[in-house]
Amino acid sequence: MNALVTGGGGFLGLYIVEQLVARGDQVRVFCRGTYDRLDDLGVEAICGDLRDATAVAAACEGIDTVFHVAAVPGVWGPWKRFYDINTLGTEHVISGCRQHGVARLVFTSSPSVVYDGRPHRNADESLPYPARYLCHYPHTKALAERAVLNANEPRRLLTVSLRPHLIWGPRDNHLIPRLIKRAKTGRLRQVGDGNNLISMSYVENVAAAHLKAADALVEASPVAGGAYFINEPEPVRMWDWINEILRRAGLPPVERRVSANIARPLGALLEAAFGVFRLPGEPPMTRFLASQLSESHTYSTDKARQDFGFSPEISVEEGMRRLEPELRRLSGTTG
DSSP states (O other): OEEEEETTTSHHHHHHHHHHHHTTOEEEEEESSOOHHHHHHTOEEEEOOTTOHHHHHHHTTTOSEEEEOOOOOOSOSOHHHHIIIIIIHHHHHHHHHHHTTOOEEEEEOOGGGGOOSSOEEEEOTTOOOOSOOSSHHHHHHHHHHHHHHHTOBTTTBEEEEEEEOSEESTTOSSHHHHHHHHHHTTOOOEESSSOOEEOOEEHHHHHHHHHHHHHHOOTTOTTTTEEEEEOOSSOEEHHHHHHHHHHHTTOOOOOOEEOHHHHHHHHHHHHHHHHHHTOSSOOSOOHHHHHHHHSOEEEOOHHHHHHHOOOOOSOHHHHHHHHHHHHHHHHTOOO
């Protein structure tokens, strides 16, 4: 495989690069900065921006499989930034694939593209896209996913979209550091009654799913043009899992709580205040965040297991063991 990984210096992207290199594939990375680890791996790295259609197309030359992982995450920020990178950037990737005869495109999506404001319990891929979204990230990712799936065309470009839920593990530069920082500064609150279940995805298992999906992306395969949820088979109680993270970091469990009935209208109020007064940073609570922290979100991976053999190889306990030294470092504790 001659593979291009967009965002290959980031959290998930780097694990995909490492697994490709480990099995002997040729790898090129398209990313915004320079990364020592990519140099260590000996892969070709191209610095560029997804908003630059010419640069994206050039990166696709000589490639047969693209893993489009790069995106801008978050629950707050201007529409244009999310749309230009997540949606237009994906359209540039599709165009580059077509221009240079790339055979396969694997897109990293999110279950939030089908989040309709209600709890999801063992939901499957029959969930439709909602009419409205609570923030720009899922909206722009949904537009991107639809473009990817609509681009699937036999004998020209085969596409698939993967929807990993709550990716975690070593080298996380988003979820875990924010969680530890909030806990250390006393700003972490349990939202809801603490009984909500979530599906989560250990990062190395997610990376392996990308490679398996790419390998199965052939003519007449059910994978072509499909979307798949990717996560561990058994859900966990969100706040039990968060407290286990804190325990392994040497920090006390979350004790302060706020009800979901308070958090949601508070989020709406803060969104309005930050929008009207153009306050810096992001609101400490939003409607989307309140829903994600208080409701159940669990997804079936039966389709991924059936169509391309997805089966997590690294257990949650082993993942926690690998993550623990980093948790201690982030929290500043020892022992």
